[in-house]
Amino acid sequence: MYHAIKERVTELLSTGEVKGFLALKKDNGHIKPHLYVSPDEIDQLSIGDGETAGDARYPLTKILTMLLQNHSGEPFGILARGCDQRALRALAAWNQISLEQVVVIGVACSEELARACNCGLPYPDEWLEGEQIEPKDPRPVEWEAKSPLQRLDLWRAEFEKCIKCYGCRNICPMCFCKECSLESEDVVTKGEIPPDLPMFHLVRALHMIGRCVDCGLCEEACPASIPLRALYKKVNDIVETRFQFRAGIEQTEQSPLHKIAEPPAAI
Amino acid sequence: MTAQRVAVLRDLLEFVGIEGERLNLVWVSSAEGPRFANEMTEFTEKIRSLGPLNWNYQWAVPDSELRAANPSK
Missing domain, CATH: 1.10.533 (Death Domain, Fas)
Structure with missing residues (x-):
């Protein structure tokens, strides 16, 4: 699954375009955040589908903020849903990170996840997997x-x-x-x-x-x-x-x- | 900025069910003693007329009473 993403990440890592790629990893049945530094482990890459689509979510953008603050100027990649993309932009607007060195690989959320999240914008600007789902009303x-x-x-x-x-x-x-x-x-x-x-x-x-x-x-x-x-x-x-x-x-x-x-x- | 923040907070208070009138923002200089007194009196009167918050008291049972009602816990 997610061949397009895995291929793109392998390419980024093997050409050295990014120093590491921040995404999720399925390890012994558990999904956790992981920084991929070589293409060897890429088979374990997960977009967070545990029992249902996208039920394992982590604040990857928060981890990226820490990473960039400790390794400033070095290029990193990140797997981003619509919400992650918004967080990246907002963090950049608040001068917490610089997006110049960040390669964003997008995932559009499934209908199921968009509904479960009641998401107002369930897709990033560009994505390699998933399809464009109609946004839900963002008001309570x-x-x-x-x-x-x-x-x-x-x-x-x-x-x-x-x-x-x-x-x-x-x-x-x-x-x-x-x-x-x-x-x-x-x-x-x-x-x-x-x-x-x-x-x-x-x-x-x-x-x-x-x-x-x-x-x-x-x-x-x-x-x-x-x-x-x-x-x-x-x-x-x-x-x-x-x-x-x-x-x-x-x-x-x-x-x-x-x-x-x-x-x-x-x- | 403060004026805008207070406006947002007032909307938010309304959302959690607290009357927006309970929040007041005025600018009074240190040279305007009588005005300060006036504003304070007016606001106090307004709060008094609104009365206490309409908490539903069934949520406000003290721990001691709960423990007395369920001695096993």
Whole structure:
């Protein structure tokens, strides 16, 4: 399977066009991230199909950020879905990585995965495997249909499940800050579970303005199954409605909220 | 920027079911004491008229009561 990708990666590695290729590897029945440095192991390359299509996903872009920061100027390749491509662009816009040395090999998601992810853009710019699936509505419509009182009850119930594992932050490709507000004792009381409601989650949501690329890894990582994605989808929706901006769509654009040049509009 | 961020936060608060009016942003200089007092009084009054958050109290059972109800756990 994935012959086109394997061939292309073999070519990249054997010609030395890239120093390493970051993708997934199926090893003893488990799928894990792997940096391919020679074409020998390429047979084990996986695009993340475990039991169902694309059910094994990892923040490859986050790993690439670390790689590039330690090996600056060296060329690397990466396997990217639509969400990964958006993350790469957003990271470049935030000056975390430089895309000049990155070779992106795209995979378009299957209908099944696009539906499971409720993905607003399930394909990258160019892809070697998969087909173009119709994007889904990127707004949290099922939440917006509820009354404010219902939402308050439901969100409180959801936020109360939080065990403050920081999994959502740790897996997020866009959480690259060296210092995190969620570790500041001014915002989050130390040693208390659940964390301050609804501060903890709203602080994170607010920091996702102009950053969240809607990859959904936070929700997948959450051991308490908090529907975090609905929250960040709403953030994206607000930013798009108010400022006509969506993170990771334009190569070099930071969100209008992070530009200093423009005078602020009236509230 | 702050004005825009606060606008986004207000929308977000509405989304989680908290009234947007509970968030207020005003600029008051240190030379405007009476204005500061005024703004504060007005805002306090507004919050008072909104009353406490409409939490559903069935989620707010203290741990001690839960333990008393389920001694085995």
